[in-house]
Amino acid sequence: MKAVDFPDGAMQKPQEPESRPIAYWQLGIARARALLKDMDPKNPDDGQEWQPDHLDMLLATVQIVDANDEAIRLFCLPAERDRIIDRPITSLWPEQSRAALGDLLTTIVSSNHTGPVTREIPVVDQLQQVVLTGWRAFDPRCSDTVFVRVSAVLNTPRAVIELEASQNRYRNLISSLPIPVWQIDARPAGRIFDRLRAGGVTDMAAYSDQHPEIVELTHDIVQVFDVNNEAMVLFGGKHRSDFIGSVKYLFSTTPGADKRVMLAHASGARNHVEELKVRTFDGRVLDVLLLMTFPVPGERLDTTILMMIDNTPKLEAESKLRKVESDLSHAARLSTLGEMTTSIAHEIKQPLSAILMNAQTSLRYLRRDEPNLEKVDRLTSRVIESAQRANDIIGRIQDMADKRTASPVALDLNDIVRQCVVFLRHESEEKNVAVKMKLQADLPAIRGDRIQLQQVIVNLMVNSIQAMRDASNIHREIHLETNVIENGRVAFSARDTGTGIQHDHMDKIFDGFFTTKEGGLGIGLAICQSIIKAHGGQISAHNHPQGGAVFSFSIPLAVDSGMIPAADGF
Amino acid sequence: MTRVRHAKVFELTPSPTIAVVDDDIGICEALAELLEVLGFQCETFEQPDDFLTANVNGAFDCLITDLNMKGMNGLELQKRLVSTNPQLPIIFMSAQSASEARSQALRSGAIAFLGKPINDEVLYRHIVSALNRGSV
Numbered sequence: 001m002k003a004v005d006f007p008d009g010a011m012q013k014p015q016e017p018e019s020r021p022i023a024y025w026q027l028g029i030a031r032a033r034a035l036l037k038d039m040d041p042k043n044p045d046d047g048q049e050w051q052p053d054h055l056d057m058l059l060a061t062v063q064i065v066d067a068n069d070e071a072i073r074l075f076c077l078p079a080e081r082d083r084i085i086d087r088p089i090t091s092l093w094p095e096q097s098r099a100a101l102g103d104l105l106t107t108i109v110s111s112n113h114t115g116p117v118t119r120e121i122p123v124v125d126q127l128q129q130v131v132l133t134g135w136r137a138f139d140p141r142c143s144d145t146v147f148v149r150v151s152a153v154l155n156t157p158r159a160v161i162e163l164e165a166s167q168n169r170y171r172n173l174i175s176s177l178p179i180p181v182w183q184i185d186a187r188p189a190g191r192i193f194d195r196l197r198a199g200g201v202t203d204m205a206a207y208s209d210q211h212p213e214i215v216e217l218t219h220d221i222v223q224v225f226d227v228n229n230e231a232m233v234l235f236g237g238k239h240r241s242d243f244i245g246s247v248k249y250l251f252s253t254t255p256g257a258d259k260r261v262m263l264a265h266a267s268g269a270r271n272h273v274e275e276l277k278v279r280t281f282d283g284r285v286l287d288v289l290l291l292m293t294f295p296v297p298g299e300r301l302d303t304t305i306l307m308m309i310d311n312t313p314k315l316e317a318e319s320k321l322r323k324v325e326s327d328l329s330h331a332a333r334l335s336t337l338g339e340m341t342t343s344i345a346h347e348i349k350q351p352l353s354a355i356l357m358n359a360q361t362s363l364r365y366l367r368r369d370e371p372n373l374e375k376v377d378r379l380t381s382r383v384i385e386s387a388q389r390a391n392d393i394i395g396r397i398q399d400m401a402d403k404r405t406a407s408p409v410a411l412d413l414n415d416i417v418r419q420c421v422v423f424l425r426h427e428s429e430e431k432n433v434a435v436k437m438k439l440q441a442d443l444p445a446i447r448g449d450r451i452q453l454q455q456v457i458v459n460l461m462v463n464s465i466q467a468m469r470d471a472s473n474i475h476r477e478i479h480l481e482t483n484v485i486e487n488g489r490v491a492f493s494a495r496d497t498g499t500g501i502q503h504d505h506m507d508k509i510f511d512g513f514f515t516t517k518e519g520g521l522g523i524g525l526a527i528c529q530s531i532i533k534a535h536g537g538q539i540s541a542h543n544h545p546q547g548g549a550v551f552s553f554s555i556p557l558a559v560d561s562g563m564i565p566a567a568d569g570f
Numbered sequence: 571m572t573r574v575r576h577a578k579v580f581e582l583t584p585s586p587t588i589a590v591v592d593d594d595i596g597i598c599e600a601l602a603e604l605l606e607v608l609g610f611q612c613e614t615f616e617q618p619d620d621f622l623t624a625n626v627n628g629a630f631d632c633l634i635t636d637l638n639m640k641g642m643n644g645l646e647l648q649k650r651l652v653s654t655n656p657q658l659p660i661i662f663m664s665a666q667s668a669s670e671a672r673s674q675a676l677r678s679g680a681i682a683f684l685g686k687p688i689n690d691e692v693l694y695r696h697i698v699s700a701l702n703r704g705s706v
Contacts, residue, residue, distance in 0.1 A: 356687040357690070
C-alpha cells in the first residue's frame with residue numbers, strides 16, 4: 001500500500017501510470033450518519049433475521065454526489081451523469097467490494113482525524129489490486145461529504161474495451177426498447193431470502209404472513225436504478241431522478257402486488273407477470289401488464305428487468321363493448337315489454353279496479369247519516385292490499401325496464417322460472433296458453449344475474465306464445481323443465497306446441513337482427529345467447545319429434561363460480 | 571233520476587240478487603261490497619262453472635261477469651245462458667278495450683259492456699235498467 005497525496009477535495013486525476021486508472025467518487029453521507037454510528041463493525045448483522053443486512057441499508061442511504069469519467073468507465077456506470085448523480089451507491093458498487101466500502105465509510109465517520117483511510121481488495125470483476133482510499137472533506141462546512149478514490153490494475157487492456165462495448169450494447173438495447181423498462185437491483189432482497197433459507201425458512205408465503213413487515217422492508221431496499229424514456233413517458237415523469245429509488249411506487253396502487261412480486265422473487269421464479277393498476281406521477285391511473293424477469297446465476301445479478309405494457313386502451317375498448325352489449329340487452333327487454341303492453345295494462349287494471357270500487361263503497365258508507373266506520377275500516381285495508389299488489393306488478397316491470405349492471409349471486413333457477421311464469425301469467429292466459437312446469441326439486445344453486453336469466457326465460461316464453469298464436473286450433477301449451485345434467489350443470493328447457501322452427505332458419509335464429517316476426521327487432525335470441533354465454537353456459541334450439549320448438553340452455557353450478565367471467569354490463 | 575228508479579226497483583223486486591263472476595278474488599270482494607252498499611244482495615263466483623251450478627230456478631236477477639277468465643270466458647258463459655236462462659240480464663266487465671268481444675256481447679243481448687275500472691254510478695244505472703228489463 002502506498003501513501004497517496006490528494007489535492008483538497010479535488011476530483012482531478014492525478015499523475016498516475018497509464019495502467020492504473022483512478023476513479024474518484026464524491027459521496028453524501030448525511031442520511032447514512034445514523035446507521036454508520038450504530039454499526040458495530042465486528043458484528044454487522046446483529047439485527048433480526050428478516051432485516052435486510054446493514055450493508056444494504058447503509059449503502060442505500062449513501063448518495064452519489066459526483067463521479068469522474070474513470071469511475072464511469074471502471075464501474076461500468078451509465079454514461080449520462082444525470083443517471084448517476086443523487087442515486088444511492090448500493091446498486092452501482094460492485095458486489096465483491098461492498099463490505100470494504102461499508103467498512104471504509106464506518107471507519108472514516110467514527111475516526112476523529114480527517115486523514116485518508118485505505119482498504120485493499122485483491123480482485124473486483126475485471127480489476128486487480130484494487131485500493132480504496134477514503135477521506136472526509138477538509139472543509140468543515142462539508143462534513144457530510146466523503147471522497148473515495150479507487151485505483152486498480154486492469155486484467156488486460158482488452159477487458160476494458162470489451163466491457164465498454166458490452167455495456168454500451170446493453171444500455172442501447174434497454175433505452176431503445178419500444179416498451180417501458182425499469183432496471184432494478186433486487187440483490188438486497190435476494191440476500192434476505194438467502195439468509196432466511198439458511199435459517200431454515202422453507203415457506204416464504206407463510207413466513208411473510210407471520211412477518212408482514214418483510215414485504216415493506218424488501219421493497220424499501222430494492223432500488224430502481226434506471227428507466228428508459230418509454231417508462232418516463234408512461235409515468236408522465238419529467239426527471240429520471242423521480243424514477244430512481246425504492247420500487248414501492250410501482251406496486252402501491254394495487255393491493256397485494258408488492259407481496260406477490262416478493263414471493264415470486266423469493267421462489268426463484270424466472271418471470272413474474274400480473275395485471276396492475278399504477279398511479280402515474282401526473283395523477284393518472286393506468287391498467288398495465290407487469291412483466292418482471294429476475295436474473296439467474298450466470299447473468300448480471302444486479303439487474304432485474306421490469307416492463308409494463310399499457311392495457312388501458314384495451315380495457316377501455318372492452319368496457320365500451322360491454323356497454324354496447326348492455327344497451328342492446330336493455331333494448332331487447334324493452335322490446336319484450338313493448339310486446340306485452342296489453343297484458344301488462346290488463347294486469348295492473350285488476351287491482352286498480354278493486355281499489356276504485358272499494359274507495360267508492362267507502363265513500364258511500366261515510367256519507368250516510370250514520371257512517372259505517374267498521375265497513376270503511378275493512379274496505380280501506382283492502383285498498384291497501386290492492387295498492388300493494390299493483391305496486392308489485394309495476395316493480396316487476398321496472399326491474400325489466402331499468403338500465404342496470406349485472407350482479408352475479410347464487411340463484412335457484414326454479415325460483416327464476418316461477419317468477420317468469422307469474423310475470424307472464426296474464427300474457428299466457430290472454431293468449432290461451434297453458435304453462436306447465438316440471439321443475440326438479442332441490443336444484444343446486446347456480447351463479448348469475450337474476451334479471452338477465454329472467455330476461456332469457458321470459459324471452460323464450462314470449463317467443464313460444466307468439467309462435468302458437470299464429471297456429472290456430474291447436475292445444476297451446478308451454479312445458480318448462482329444469483334438471484341437473486352431467487358435468488355439474490343445471491339445465492332449463494322450454495317446449496311449445498307450435499309449428500316449430502323452419503328447417504332453413506335453424507342456423508340463423510341466434511344471429512342478431514334475424515327475425516320472422518313483423519316489427520320484431522331480431523335481437524331477442526341473440527341477447528339470450530350472449531347472456532347465457534356470459535354465465536359460462538350454452539343455449540340451443542331444436543324441434544320436438546312430437547311437434548313444436550324446444551329451446552334449452554345449461555349453466556354451470558355455483559361451485560364452479562370461477563367459470564363466470566365478470567359478467568357486468570347487460 | 572237515479573233515486574226515482576231506485577225506489578221503483580225496491581217496489582218491484584224487494585230483494586234482487588246479483589251474481590258476480592270474476593276469477594280475480596279482489597274484484598269479487600270489492601264488487602260484493604259495492605253492491606251491498608247499493609242495496610243489493612250478491613253472490614260471487616271465481617269459476618264460471620260454479621255459477622252455472624248455482625244458477626237454478628231463477629236464483630239470480632242479474633249477472634255481472636268478467637270477459638277474460640281461465641277455463642271459460644264471458645262470451646262462452648253468455649252462450650250457455652242464452653239457451654238455458656235467456657231471461658237473465660248480463661253485464662260484462664273487462665280490463666281490455668276488446669271492441670270485437672264488446673259488439674258480440676251486446677249483439678247477443680248483454681245489457682252493457684263496462685270497462686274496468688268501473689264507475690259506481692254507471693254500474694248502478696245499468697243494474698237498475700237490467701232489473702227493470704228482467705221484471706218486464
